[in-house]
Amino acid sequence: MGEDWIENAVCRTADAEDLFVQGTAQNQAKTICTDCSVRTLCLAYALDHRIEYGIWGGTTERERRRLLKRKPAVTSWRPLLESAQQSRTKRSQAPVLAGPAAGPGSAG
Ligand code: SF4
Secondary structure: OOOHHHHHOHHHHOOHHHOOOOOOHHHHHHHHHOOOOOHHHHHHHHHHOOOOOOOEOOEOHHHHHHHHHHOOOOOOHHHHHHHHHHHHHHHHHHHHHHOOOOOOOOOO
16 A cells, blocks of 8 residues: 555644644544545555554554454454445435435425
């Protein structure tokens, strides 16, 4: 996997120390990732390279350890994460697509 995604990292201009905090401060630190467009790639990179420290892709080191433990055979996380993301997007659209037809004149 190339690493051009780093060019679009929200944290690129942040102080690195902000992402390498300990304990409960990590929950606050990972909010920087919320709107980052390369979040999935960042997380995949950290998981593929077994990066233990810091916030990557909106996850703490503990959360990544949990993922790695749950799926020890995965060596390339990007396809898996992207497919999970697509499923989530489809699910979040489902109520709209499957819901009753609504529009002007449908009420009352
Ligand atoms: S997801 Fe978070 S840690 Fe990763 S590049 Fe974006 S802001 Fe930085």
